[in-house]
Amino acid sequence: MTDVLAAFEAAKGFMPLDEGLALYAAARQAAAVLxxxxxxxxxxxxRSTLLLADAAAGAGTVAVTVDHHRGSEEQQPGWEYHDPTLVDPQTGRIDTLPVFRRTVYEAGLEEHVIAVVGRSPQVAKVWRQPLGLVFIDGGHTDEHASGDYQGWAPLVAEGGLLVIHDVFPDPADGGQAPYRIHQRALSSGVFTEVAVEGSLRVLRRSAGELVV
Incomplete structure (x- = not known):
């Protein structure tokens, strides 16, 4: 655990350590049980992939990570979270894929990770296997957050966990799209909140059909 947390803290990303520890605990529990x-x-x-991969490795399963690697809205030029070192000089566009690959390689976790390069709703349409945990930390517009929830929440297995990042009940603290899908999950009748750490919410799926 010490090694993966050191790699987590060294990697580029925005998740604070306390929320990372909560995600890691949820991932280890889901992997071990299901x-x-x-x-x-x-x-x-x-950054967060390392935590899921280490948890998956300990249970003999894998971490799957889905991203188009062109950056979300707030990471584009002129926005708060833009990092010019992540711009491909040939295309002029954000490209986080090379840095991601190096991060996972340096942590020694490549064999425990399946990286899917594509847009979340398109990937979800062709994914059929039940999942022990789904961690939603993609785009923060209502369109993207809702698409992530609708595409992936139904694939959480009974007893599995849905984890949502950047949930801010107070609009003064941050964008509301993740909060709104969090509320949708709670009102669905099949997800129950089991842990809260900062802006991270962990919900467990019970039996029943999920209507999205």
Missing amino acids: GLPLLEVGTYCG
Whole structure:
């Protein structure tokens, strides 16, 4: 655990350590109980992927990470989270894929990660295997957050976990799209909140059909 947390803190990304620890605990629990793949939406440079991969490795499963690697809205030029070192000089566009690959390689976790390069709703349409955990940390517009929830929440296995990042009940603290899908999950009747850490919410799926 010490090694993966050191790699987590060294990697590019925005998740604070306390929320990372909460995600890691959820991932380890889901992997150990269900033995199913752990999936995240929103790879960026692989900071949180390391936690899921280490948890998956310990349970003999894999971490799947889905991202188009062109950056979300707030990472584009002129916005708050833009990092010019991530711009491909040949295309002039954000490209986080090379940094992600290096992050996972340096942590020694490549064999435990499946990286899917594509847009989340398109990937979700062709994914059929149940998942032990889904971590939603992609685009923060209503369109993107809603698409992530609608595409992936139904694939969480009974007893599995849905984890949502950047949930801010107070609009003064941040964007509301992740909060709104969090509320949708709670009102669905099949997800129950089991842990809160900062802006991270962990919900467990019970039996029943999820209507999205």
